[in-house]
Amino acid sequence: MTTGRTQMPMTATGVTTHVWGPAIHVQALEKSYEDVEVLRGVDFDVARGSIFALLGSNGAGKTTVVNILATLLTADAGTASVSGFDVATQAGDVRESISLTGQFAAVDDILTGRENLVLIARLRHLRDPGGIADDLLDRFALADAATRRVSTYSGGMRRRLDIAMSLIGTPPVIFLDEPTTGLDPQARIEVWRAVRELAEHGTTVLLTTQHLDEAEHLADRIAILHRGRIIVDGTLAELKGLLPAATVEYVERQPSLEDVFLALVGDDGTDGDAGTDRGVDTDRGRR
Numbered sequence: 001m002t003t004g005r006t007q008m009p010m011t012a013t014g015v016t017t018h019v020w021g022p023a024i025h026v027q028a029l030e031k032s033y034e035d036v037e038v039l040r041g042v043d044f045d046v047a048r049g050s051i052f053a054l055l056g057s058n059g060a061g062k063t064t065v066v067n068i069l070a071t072l073l074t075a076d077a078g079t080a081s082v083s084g085f086d087v088a089t090q091a092g093d094v095r096e097s098i099s100l101t102g103q104f105a106a107v108d109d110i111l112t113g114r115e116n117l118v119l120i121a122r123l124r125h126l127r128d129p130g131g132i133a134d135d136l137l138d139r140f141a142l143a144d145a146a147t148r149r150v151s152t153y154s155g156g157m158r159r160r161l162d163i164a165m166s167l168i169g170t171p172p173v174i175f176l177d178e179p180t181t182g183l184d185p186q187a188r189i190e191v192w193r194a195v196r197e198l199a200e201h202g203t204t205v206l207l208t209t210q211h212l213d214e215a216e217h218l219a220d221r222i223a224i225l226h227r228g229r230i231i232v233d234g235t236l237a238e239l240k241g242l243l244p245a246a247t248v249e250y251v252e253r254q255p256s257l258e259d260v261f262l263a264l265v266g267d268d269g270t271d272g273d274a275g276t277d278r279g280v281d282t283d284r285g286r287r
């Protein structure tokens, strides 16, 4: 199977109902690579069943935070727990309660979508791998493509399959490191739908992103990591409240390129209202 996926094994009994605190708790986390201080005291909590977006520029340390939480890296100082388990002293329990999906889809091209899912369910010793696969294919709108080789899938379909594979064994916490980087607008919307569905099913989602609109559309809470610390952490409304109140002025809102793209192409891959059969009046405004 292709490398890149971090599979966290599940116990037969499932995990962690004994904790009542936040799904993820991070306090005073520090991490340096040699003399480069990347995290200098990071604090945040993620409530159960919520979607938390960690924003930051390239190199801000987002992946470092995720890797510490996923027990792939050790922090220099501070504490972090996932599902009530300490990442440093209870790494095994943490791994049983999480799934980590990295930036690049780690699906096997030679297999079909369904075979990929069945394979993971078998590796996890779950009962009825076929049933689990069919259920996930439905949930992620991949049923029609179930028996096609993944090499024929679009980027968005691969990403959805990748996320579906992460869910096998129903981990209560899922980390998505830049889930939509490199995807086109429709595929991003499909992934957003899938992520929202996860939270609706009770999964806690921590995602990293550089797309501000992604955080705006998806997240219950947003934190910005900058120069090694979380500089703001709150709901979108709280973050917007940090700026001075808007003054009322008349502005003609022009559609964004994304609005135009989605109107022409449709957000589910079908032609939108302004489909090409009607044509776009390219002479408009020339007069």
Ligand SMILES: Nc1ncnc2c1ncn2[C@@H]1O[C@H](COP(=O)(O)OP(=O)(O)OP(=O)(O)O)[C@@H](O)[C@H]1O
Pocket (backbone or CB within 6 Å): 033, 034, 036, 038, 056, 057, 058, 059, 060, 061, 062, 063, 064, 065, 210
């Ligand atoms: N193994 C490593 N050794 C040395 N430096 C590293 C290592 N891993 C990461 N870094 C550095 O730590 C900083 C944070 O990296 P990290 O990958 O966590 O950032 P990021 O916010 O995920 O960035 P991006 O948006 O580009 O994915 C960067 O300056 C990076 O170069």
Ligand SMILES: [Mg+2]
Pocket (backbone or CB within 6 Å): 062, 063, 064, 177
């Ligand atoms: Mg990163």
